Amino acid sequence: MQLDSLSRRLIDRFQHGMPLCAEPYRAMAEALECSEEEILASLEQLERSGGLSRIGPVFEHSRAGASTLVALAVPVARVEAVAARINSFPEVNHNYLREHDYNLWFVVTGPDRAHLDALLAQIEAETGLTPLDLPMECAYRIDLGFPIGDAP
Structure with a gap:
């Protein structure tokens, strides 16, 4: 682009x-x-053109509720279907396919930890895949921006 x-x-x-x-x-x-x-x-x-996905705030999750990083080991033949189901949950943002046994990585945010636990249990029940739950212990740097600069 x-x-x-x-x-x-x-x-x-x-x-x-x-x-x-x-x-x-x-x-x-x-x-x-x-x-x-x-x-x-x-x-x-x-x-x-696909260069912009949204305009809006990014909230500090610990002040707005609870959040966790989740990974799933999804069989290749099921990746598209499982990703589509994961994307349908409003609590999910940032869903990525990665090269690893745990190949689908996403962030879940909700009002509290109990809500996240219920959602992860629902994902496991619906997909038959056990979520790897990786809650953040300490943020060292979170910055979702990067400089674009002048055209090359």
Whole structure:
């Protein structure tokens, strides 16, 4: 995916620190010295091309409830079906296929640990696969952004 200059500047500037105001897209446009329409068009293009999955906050899970990293050892022939079922749970975010015996990795977030335990039990009952539950003990660094910079 080739990014235009505005898209690069938009991503660099607003991966962190989205304006918290009544008209955030207007504030973004002012910061990037362009029109609100250009911001919206750029975001729409990023979404259409698969470069943008969502716009929204990332909450500190320990303050908003409970969260855990989960891995499943899914037979290759079942990966697509199991991934689709996992994705259907609203508590699931970040679902990835990885090269390992434990090949499907995802994050589950809920209001409390009991909710997560019930969900993991449901996943095991429905899939016949035992979730490897890996709750975070200590966060050393969590940063979901990275610099895009100028076009190569």
